[in-house]
Amino acid sequence: MKIHIDGQLLDEADAKISVFDHGLLYGDGVFEGIRMYNGRVFKLEEHIDRLYDSARVICLEIPVGKEQMTADLLATIRANNLRDGYVRLVVTRGVGDLGINPRLCPKASVIIIAATIKLYSDELYKKGLDIITCATRRMSQAALPPAVKSLNYLNNIMAKIEAHQANAAEALMLNEQGYIAECTADNVFIIKRGTLFTPPVSAGSLRGITRGAVLDIAVELGIPVVVTELTRYDVFVADECFLTGTGAELIAVVNVDSRPIGDGKPGQVTARLLDGFRRLTSTTGTPIFEQEAAPVPPNLSGLEEGTSAVGLVETAASPY
Numbered sequence: 001m002k003i004h005i006d007g008q009l010l011d012e013a014d015a016k017i018s019v020f021d022h023g024l025l026y027g028d029g030v031f032e033g034i035r036m037y038n039g040r041v042f043k044l045e046e047h048i049d050r051l052y053d054s055a056r057v058i059c060l061e062i063p064v065g066k067e068q069m070t071a072d073l074l075a076t077i078r079a080n081n082l083r084d085g086y087v088r089l090v091v092t093r094g095v096g097d098l099g100i101n102p103r104l105c106p107k108a109s110v111i112i113i114a115a116t117i118k119l120y121s122d123e124l125y126k127k128g129l130d131i132i133t134c135a136t137r138r139m140s141q142a143a144l145p146p147a148v149k150s151l152n153y154l155n156n157i158m159a160k161i162e163a164h165q166a167n168a169a170e171a172l173m174l175n176e177q178g179y180i181a182e183c184t185a186d187n188v189f190i191i192k193r194g195t196l197f198t199p200p201v202s203a204g205s206l207r208g209i210t211r212g213a214v215l216d217i218a219v220e221l222g223i224p225v226v227v228t229e230l231t232r233y234d235v236f237v238a239d240e241c242f243l244t245g246t247g248a249e250l251i252a253v254v255n256v257d258s259r260p261i262g263d264g265k266p267g268q269v270t271a272r273l274l275d276g277f278r279r280l281t282s283t284t285g286t287p288i289f290e291q292e293a294a295p296v297p298p299n300l301s302g303l304e305e306g307t308s309a310v311g312l313v314e315t316a317a318s319p320y
C-alpha cells in the first residue's frame, strides 16, 4: 500500500508521523471518509469542501489548496490501483510541543490512505440492524459543532461502546434537548406514511454527504421530504428507518430499543432509495483514471428525460 504524507507517496512501512503531532496528542485535526465506486470518486467535490469547512471552523490552515488536495487524493488512489474502495483524508494540526497551543504547530500535516472498508456483513444489509438509544448525548453545538468532522471522535466512540455492551449494531444519539441527532457515524432517517423524515444539522448531526444524496434521490423519486426535529417516539412509530454514511452506505434499521420498526423488516421506501443510491454511486463521480468514460447521469424517476415533475435539489444549495 502507498500512503500519501505531506506531498510524498510512501510505502506503508515508511508512512509514519511524529509522536508530537497534535492530531495524535489531542485529536486536533479534521478528516473525511470518501468512497470510490466503479472507477469514480463519489461526491469528491463535496467531501473536499466539507474538509475545508471543518478546518475553517477550527482555525486550521490546510497547507495545500483544494485543487492540489484533489489531485493528491486521485494520485494516491491510482498508486494503489483501486477502482472501488474507501479513502481516508486526514489533516492534523501538525507537530507541536506537549501543550495544547495550536500556535506552536507551524504546519498542518496531510495524510491520504486509499484502502477498502466494509462495516457490516451482507446478511445485515439484507436483514437490517437492531439498534439502541444510548445514554451518551451527542455533544452540544456550544462545545464543538457536530457538523465539524474533527479527529476527536470520543463522543461517538463512547456511544458505540454502549451499543456493543447492549449487543446492538449501532447507537442512536440524542442531543441535550432529547431530540435525535444521529448514530455514531451515520445519519438517521425514518419514513412515516410515505414521507421521509430526517433531523436537521442543527439537531447535532454531521451534514452527511450520503444524507444529502439520499435527500436528492427522494426528491427526484417524488417522495416527500421533511427535515425536522425527531423524538424517540417518532422512531418507534415509524414505518421504516434507515441509516446513511459513507462507510455504512444505506442500511435499514428494523428494531430500536426492542421495538420492531414497522413490520420488523427493511421497507419498500428504503429499498427504492437504496436502488436510487446504487444507481447514483455507479454512474456518477470524479473519474480516477483519465481514460474513464464520462459518467452517465442516472434517471432515477424512471420517467422519460425531461418529463419529471420534481426538480433535483442541489445538495450544496439545499436548505436541509
Ligand SMILES: Cc1ncc(COP(=O)(O)O)c(C=O)c1O
Pocket: 033, 156, 182, 183, 184, 185, 186, 187, 205, 206, 207, 208, 209, 210, 211, 244, 245, 246, 247
Ligand atoms: C458522526 C457522523 N455522522 C454522519 C456521518 C455520515 O456522513 P457521510 O454520509 O458524509 O459519510 C458520518 C460519517 O462520515 C459521521 O462520522
